[in-house]
Amino acid sequence: GENVEQHPSTLSVQEGDSAVIKCTYSDSASNYFPWYKQELGKRPQLIIDIRSNVGEKKDQRIAVTLNKTAKHFSLHITETQPEDSAVYFCAASISLTGGGNKLTFGTGTQLKVEL
Amino acid sequence: GAVVSQHPSRVICKSGTSVKIECRSLDFQATTMFWYRQFPKQSLMLMATSNEGSKATYEQGVEKDKFLINHASLTLSTLTVTSAHPEDSSFYICSARDPRGRGETQYFGPGTRLLVL
Numbered sequence: 447g448e449n450v451e452q453h454p455s456t457l458s459v460q461e462g463d464s465a466v467i468k469c470t471y472s473d474s475a476s477n478y479f480p481w482y483k484q485e486l487g488k489r490p491q492l493i494i495d496i497r498s499n500v501g502e503k504k505d506q507r508i509a510v511t512l513n514k515t516a517k518h519f520s521l522h523i524t525e526t527q528p529e530d531s532a533v534y535f536c537a538a539s540i541s542l543t544g545g546g547n548k549l550t551f552g553t554g555t556q557l558k559v560e561l
Numbered sequence: 562g563a564v565v566s567q568h569p570s571r572v573i574c575k576s577g578t579s580v581k582i583e584c585r586s587l588d589f590q591a592t593t594m595f596w597y598r599q600f601p602k603q604s605l606m607l608m609a610t611s612n613e614g615s616k617a618t619y620e621q622g623v624e625k626d627k628f629l630i631n632h633a634s635l636t637l638s639t640l641t642v643t644s645a646h647p648e649d650s651s652f653y654i655c656s657a658r659d660p661r662g663r664g665e666t667q668y669f670g671p672g673t674r675l676l677v678l
Binding site: 478480482487488489490491492495497535539542546547548549550551552553554 | 592593595603604605606607610654658664665666667668669670671672674
């Protein structure tokens with residue numbers, strides 16, 4: 447099955463700096479890569495996603511890049527703010543027979559934005 | 562994004578009892594819902610895929626007789642933890658696949674924190 451690795455496990459940045467989180471996946475059939483933000487005790491919230499036919503996608507301060515050949519994708523947060531502090535999960539999705547898809551999650555990155 | 566609710570948010574039960582958790586998609590019909598378990602400071606582990614009108618598909622290592630899943634309608638899936646034991650204590654989160662658009666996006670419920678004494 448699919449295996450997703452995520453680095454780093456913890457990341458501490460100063461407010462205003464950029465943060466980069468990297469993930470690799472194993473199954474070349476994966477075709478959809480969402481990123482979720484989870485605050486303590488809360489539900490994961492989708493923040494951005496990218497499909498395999500696109501190399502980069504940006505939404506305000508958040509961007510995601512995908513390298514299909516190398517099977518890795520990254521989350522970039524610019525001008526970080528204290529409210530960006532949370533755990534971030536990457537995921538890779540494989541289409542299921544009969545429709546739909548199944549997500550495999552990375553191990554998570556605890557991002558701390560310090561004042 | 563789409564809205565998914567989950568009930569209860571928190572439950573404490575005695576060892577040996579059963580606990581039912583409900584997951585509802587509020588503003589869309591979800592033919593597929595997913596159940597995850599998350600231990601403290603760990604990632605989300607998929608337990609099973611719940612398909613409306615058919616049997617759930619369980620991940621390897623998840624006991625289907627212990628974690629009963631019923632997806633009786635397009636907006637409701639339930640997970641019943643039978644004969645719960647302390648090691649079943651965890652954060653259980655459901656998600657629902659939004660079929661609109663490309664149909665790949667999963668939206669998560671707020672989770673249920675289960676504590677088995």
